[in-house]
Amino acid sequence: MDDIDRNIINTLQHGFPVCDRPYLQAATELGLTEQELLDRLQALLDDGTLSRFGPLYHAELMGGALTLAAVKVPEHRFEEVTEIINAFPEIAHNYARNHELNMWFVIATETPEQLQQTIDAIEQHTGLTVFNMPKINEYFVGLKLEA
Amino acid sequence: MPVLDAIDLAIMRATQAGLPLTPEPYQSLATQLGLTADDVMKRMQYMADLGIIRRIGAVPNHYKLGYRFNGMTVWNVPDAYIDELGQKVGALDFVSHCYHRPRHLPHWPYNLFAMVHGKTQLDVDRQIASIAAILGDHNLGSDVLYSTKILKKTGFRSGI
Numbered sequence: 301m302d303d304i305d306r307n308i309i310n311t312l313q314h315g316f317p318v319c320d321r322p323y324l325q326a327a328t329e330l331g332l333t334e335q336e337l338l339d340r341l342q343a344l345l346d347d348g349t350l351s352r353f354g355p356l357y358h359a360e361l362m363g364g365a366l367t368l369a370a371v372k373v374p375e376h377r378f379e380e381v382t383e384i385i386n387a388f389p390e391i392a393h394n395y396a397r398n399h400e401l402n403m404w405f406v407i408a409t410e411t412p413e414q415l416q417q418t419i420d421a422i423e424q425h426t427g428l429t430v431f432n433m434p435k436i437n438e439y440f441v442g443l444k445l446e447a
Numbered sequence: 448m449p450v451l452d453a454i455d456l457a458i459m460r461a462t463q464a465g466l467p468l469t470p471e472p473y474q475s476l477a478t479q480l481g482l483t484a485d486d487v488m489k490r491m492q493y494m495a496d497l498g499i500i501r502r503i504g505a506v507p508n509h510y511k512l513g514y515r516f517n518g519m520t521v522w523n524v525p526d527a528y529i530d531e532l533g534q535k536v537g538a539l540d541f542v543s544h545c546y547h548r549p550r551h552l553p554h555w556p557y558n559l560f561a562m563v564h565g566k567t568q569l570d571v572d573r574q575i576a577s578i579a580a581i582l583g584d585h586n587l588g589s590d591v592l593y594s595t596k597i598l599k600k601t602g603f604r605s606g607i
Contacts (some may be wrong), residue, residue: 309512309543312505318492319470320484338468339573341505345465352506355491357459361499362451368548370555375466386599394599397592401555404519404592431555437530437547440537441501445564447512 301349301447304332308340309447339370365412366392367434370401371418371426380404384425390418401431452498454482455490466503514564516571517594520578521557523550523587529559535581536561541574556588 307330317325327337344350359366373381378396384392385405394405409415419430451459451559457480467475473491474484509517523534529547536559537545544562561578565571571591579586 305606309505309507311509314502314504316466316503316505318473318488318495318503318550320473320488322470323470324471341466342492345468347511349510349511350505351508352465353468354462354464355459355500355503356506357494358499358501359462361458361497372554382497382598391599392601393597395594396596396598398595399590400593403598404459404594404601405458406580431551433548433551433555433560435546437533439530439533439545439547441544444510445507445512445514447507 301344304330305340305344305349306447308332308337309344310354311367315443329417359408363410365409365415367407367415367419368404369407369422369433370397370404371422371428372401373426373428375401381426381428385422388418390414390424451494452482453594454486455494458487458490459494459579480584509564513566516565516568518563518565518571519592519594520561520563520575520589521592522561522578522582523556524559524582524585524588525587526558528585532582533559536578539574539577539581541565541570542578557590 311330312326316322319325321334323337325336327334330337341350341353344403345353371381381403382394385403386394388409390409392406394403396402399406407415407418409418420431423430461476461480466472469475469526471484473487477484479488480487493501497501533545533547536542541563543564546560547558548560550556550558563571563574567572575591579589582594
């Protein structure tokens with residue numbers, strides 16, 4: 301990653317135009333040719349520096365439902381519970397975290413009712429209490445990582 | 448609640464993996480979906496105006512940029528002040544997500560969540576101190592949870 305890549309990442313985290321030739325417009329602002337920008341974006345995606353390039357959707361406004369939930373998994377059951385929870389297609393992300401509540405996952409469903417059904421099913425299959433922490437209010441969502 | 452029609456949803460599905468890396472990406476999508484480029488652009492702009500598309504752009508991998516310390520900071524603040532304090536914490540340039548979430552007493556006393564990202568532990572410690580300074584006397588307790596392992600990560604991308 302060189303300074304040009306860094307400039308691309310820092311600039312294009314904030315937005316990308318909707319017009320006939322958006323890469324051309326963005327490239328001009330970055331002092332690049334359209335083809336250079338396309339090639340560099342492809343390379344940054346290929347090596348994993350960018351996990352994605354494109355629109356980021358707001359799940360709830362699309363009619364879907366999301367929540368963050370946590371469980372307290374006994375150490376000796378950690379693998380087994382990971383398998384059970386990950387097997388649910390509604391689980392979008394799942395992370396081990398260094399806390400008594402040691403497993404945190406995001407549940408994404410098409411309707412709010414399905415969230416509760418998924419939580420109930422996870423409790424049934426694992427015998428563990430699921431701490432549901434849906435957002436009550438959102439103050440900020442964005443990514444602004446200086447490359 | 449804005450209503451999306453089948454064409455909006457088709458555009459959404461076609462762009463879940465990303466925007467085509469072609470000189471005319473909206474035309475590429477239009478061709479794929481049997482629409483006109485103008486139609487695709489109008490609908491995407493409309494979804495962006497409504498906030499259904501949070502933004503269009505680059506989503507970097509934290510770890511690849513050297514941000515290896517990604518902490519979920521959690522705080523117990525009085526409900527009466529949480530909106531005011533949440534706005535201030537969310538405005539900090541190192542906070543990527545900031546939410547009010549429910550407590551689960553007695554197991555979980557924290558109601559304010561802020562994700563922070565640093566290249567070193569010291570960076571994150573300083574960020575946590577900045578948040579604590581904003582909360583002041585309203586900080587009734589806090590913790591920071593680091594992810595120790597990614598157990599599952601699907602292609603699903605959204606702003607949670």
